[in-house]
Amino acid sequence: MVVDQRTHSHLPDDEVDRIFRALADRTRRDIVRRTLVGEVTVSQLASGYDMSFAAVQKHVAVLEDAGLITKHPQGRERLVRGNPETIRRAQVLLDQFEALWRDRIARLDALLTEDTP
Secondary structure: OEEOOOOOOEEOHHHHHHHHHHHOOHHHHHHHHHHHHOOEEHHHHHHOOOOOHHHHHHHHHHHHHOOOEEEEEEOOEEEEEEOHHHHHHHHHHHHHHHHHHHHHHHHHHHHHHOOOO
């Protein structure tokens, strides 16, 4: 479990896995980018890729399961919208890894610059 230091909320490991597994695919990252700019229908999303509508629907389902997008009905269509809150939570996790890395580099730098008798 990863603790969000800014909000002290816990990110369960399975949620972290779902988020980063979803973001591991370039088509899904593109869908997230497109849906953070504005709402689009699944049909509009599908028209932008050289794959079947069903394949795009599967990508959308993976992103929805990870909480990276939300989908809601409007008439016969399903509108897809990016979820910036989940992106923020992923960024918090990456920030934690960066802080750890920077701390280790600082300690190494201190060791290398310290005078030895």
